[in-house]
Amino acid sequence: MLIGRIKRLLLGEPLSNQMASHERIPKWKALAVMSSDALSSTAYATEEILLPLAAFAAMSTVWSLPICLAISALLVIVTTSYLQTIEAYPGGGGAYTVAKENLGVGAGLIAGAALLIDYVLTVSVSVAAGMANMDAAFPFLREHREIFCALVIFLIMIMNLRGIRESATVFAIPTYFFIGSFLLMLAVGAWKVLSGQVLDVAPVMNNMYPEISIFLILRAFSSGCAALSGVEAISNGVSTFREPSARNAKITLAWMAGILCVLFIGMTLLAHNFGIIPKEGETVVSSLARSIFGTTPMYFVIQIATALILFLAANTAYTGFPSLASLLAKDRYLPRQLASLGDRLVFSNGIFGLSVCGAALIYLFDGDVHKLIPLYAVGVFLSFTLSQSGMVRFHWRERQKGWISSLIINAAGALTTCIVLVVVSVTKFSHGAWMVILILPLVMIFFSKIHHHYLAVGKELSLIGVQAPGNLSKLHHTVVVPISGIHRGVIDALRYAISISDDVRAVYIEIDPDATERVKVEWNKWAHEVPFVVLKSPYRSVVRPLLEYIDDLEQSTHDDMLTIIIPEFVTYKWYYNLLHNQTAFMIRTALLFKRRKVVTSVRYHLHG
């Protein structure tokens, strides 16, 4: 099959179950795969802080410095909190698991819903921000931005469908490339500032703090909090680390937080010193790189490195979303198709679903990062708060060695992130946070409907408590064969029918009485032993008289089952099937919701 071959070419050969345990990765690769989301936020967090400040007045952008420091402090608190989580949940302690086990199912589902939404936003925001940086360097890409975004998502999807170990190798290089080139930019920029070469390029800058409203500062702070998204990725994915996995995960998390702080504070400081103000069509990263390097090859290196890490940040979500969806599916809160591994040992349906949702959001928000960011932080801090609160309960209950200090750390984390959650919800409400606040309960209702359904089905099909009868009993069933004439396909269907039941009736729908007579003559020649029933159809419908006949038959025979055998023919090329009346399909559909009916197609295979 062509589709099968394309699939093999893109995704590789199926992997057998025995290969599953090898799919674990070392620290340096894990840092690349799991921290690209957090690190890449450096590319837009500074810009998001500057935007509301600059919209008020250019000189108020000096406030970005204390705001950046506050967010960095928040990062340290959250990171320290998550180190405790990794310790307590070496099997991978996502907010869903932690909240569910410690605060109850309801809290777990809220966290799960928040995380699912955020994973989708990670894909959209990162890819859109990546394209924005490509646009700044290569303006000809701007016209079809959405299409390029969709293409990037498609490529990431394909790589993830191939499997995580292969992705890690592909993705490690660009992450280190980004860290290296950004550190170089910060170093060159710092040297230029310290050697006094930038005094003339930043005339509007001074270090006076103009008086602005607390609300504006909080709004800028809320926007900048996007920098914290993705911090939880490592603690969710502890189980993909090599042994000792908890220890390796903690070391990786600490490294990530350190690098993130350096890049974020460095970016914000330099943006201030170089007098960068956000402007239409150019990202802050692009402006800064241009100020430091001019439009030299090094400028393009920075832009490409930024775009690449942002595209890889989208990849973080591909580690988290499918495995969270699988957990929720195993707990029967999501469709069970999301629970099972595909033939490359990855959760293929989750990967596919995430890609579709991410691309849809980019399309709906015109691929504009600034429109997407306000939706982001609510979910991030909601899951932080629930996860840390869960950890507090965990320590209180378990009282393992050193539990008091761990409890204090997690309590501080929970309190801080809860305050930030309120701040973000209030200051960003009208900018889009309302959408997340609206969608969250809808997702919860969706979970609950699915859960209820699976439980009901399980109960209904269950044989628990039923006495086994010892032997299976046969059923009595009548067979009805609707026919439109006599041909080879009908003969085959009739032979099959008399093989499976002693009571077979052929049913002919009469639309033209002359045709009926001709068919009757043929019938006596070929199949006289099967009763031939003629049904009149004044409205030219085939299905309606047949259904009425079946209902009557059921009343009179009191069978256990009624089998309807439809003679069908299958054309050699599938599209030729469109040229034939879809009667079999219509009969099947009409009987789909009727009880105690078996619909069987006996197919005659044509060469034409």
Add this chain to the structure above:
Amino acid sequence: MLIGRIKRLLLGEPLSNQMASHERIPKWKALAVMSSDALSSTAYATEEILLPLAAFAAMSTVWSLPICLAISALLVIVTTSYLQTIEAYPGGGGAYTVAKENLGVGAGLIAGAALLIDYVLTVSVSVAAGMANMDAAFPFLREHREIFCALVIFLIMIMNLRGIRESATVFAIPTYFFIGSFLLMLAVGAWKVLSGQVLDVAPVMNNMYPEISIFLILRAFSSGCAALSGVEAISNGVSTFREPSARNAKITLAWMAGILCVLFIGMTLLAHNFGIIPKEGETVVSSLARSIFGTTPMYFVIQIATALILFLAANTAYTGFPSLASLLAKDRYLPRQLASLGDRLVFSNGIFGLSVCGAALIYLFDGDVHKLIPLYAVGVFLSFTLSQSGMVRFHWRERQKGWISSLIINAAGALTTCIVLVVVSVTKFSHGAWMVILILPLVMIFFSKIHHHYLAVGKELSLIGVQAPGNLSKLHHTVVVPISGIHRGVIDALRYAISISDDVRAVYIEIDPDATERVKVEWNKWAHEVPFVVLKSPYRSVVRPLLEYIDDLEQSTHDDMLTIIIPEFVTYKWYYNLLHNQTAFMIRTALLFKRRKVVTSVRYHLHG
């Protein structure tokens, strides 16, 4: 069912076969239904003549007068020709029938293809021109023109799906309203011209004929030939007239031609005298009506009448397209779904298909009449030529009373329309006629592929020449029941299986060996008499091991048939089915093209 109720509300109750013969209409209604296409072309034919002339020089528009007279002469010739056709083919002599019966199948199919294309163009051009006239009067409609066009097509479709007699009553009033209001406009305009009131409004006009190229004149002529589209409608639809249908049809055709000439010549004369030059955003009808009446209520009456007749012109195609498609389908050149009457005694599939194609063309050509017109005339004159040539052969062969004069008339018609066909193809080639010239052979290939397929299938299924065996023989078949565990649905499927064959095997796909052991224990309790086969699946696929097993089984048993019984459950609400693994569907699809397999679903109906 909700869909059924909506259908009844829009389309009315089903009509029984007995009502078919009542669906015939009197002359005055037939004129309204069948001539709206021809009459409405007055609304754009003058404009299409003026456009190429005015694009060259404003003063060359005076050439529109002789061109209009030439086209009117052509109309008289074509009409006279068609009067012969009605006489010879009282059953309805469309170009397809006439060409096929007299010139052979190939010529018939060319005519049929040309007509089908033209019916679609009639819908697109008429609706787009109607909206252009509405736009001119009500500029706020302009922004979403395509959507309004689609809405109009939808309404016409619904009315036609209800049935032709009802449509005729609805459509008669606006046709006469158009004829009346246009005649009034022509009269008032003529009075203003004759009383010398327009000398100052038309300063650029004089009656000198500037020298312009023959090619330009021919191009203007070709554009104006759009006026002739729809002339054949009455001769195609003779059978929908009341008895004596041939006589009534001829009278109606003559009336239609007369009215068309008066309106077309009148329009062109007045447009010249009032100095109307086509301009962006305003139709010539609108300019003329505004010149004659000013922006008074009467102006709006003219615009609405014009738009209405154009919308009704689209309706002409709804009489012709579905019945031609049905003829072609009965001759097995189109899918057989187009051949049968729907439950309102109309060819529902053809009506639906025409609507979709018409709307698609409007979308593709931005709802612009001038872009669509060049595609129009090729098909019109191709079918005229073939139809008239066929009539020549008819008279030569049949030699009925007065055949010589009829032959001469039809020969003159064939010759004239053939010349026009060449002129139109050449002068409009680069403007869009090439598309039709390209698509025609593709449609022919489509016809031929379909025809070949139906003949091959008929031959393959046929029992002609086969000796009837006297009695139907039973088949031997093995039953395979794939199961994923044991529950009520599986028990039902097994009971059904042992009822229809003595050789039943249950097949279990092992993904987790521990689960297999648990299922085996249950199996011995519930269904020990059915052999339990375990298939290993290292790649977690359910379908692949099953197919391999079935192939092996087939090799070893030498059965006539193999039945695969799939235990399925049906949820109470259809969308809940999406929550379950679609294994049954996948198995069915995988076996679709395998011979000697019967796939049966035994369904367990859930309450949940």
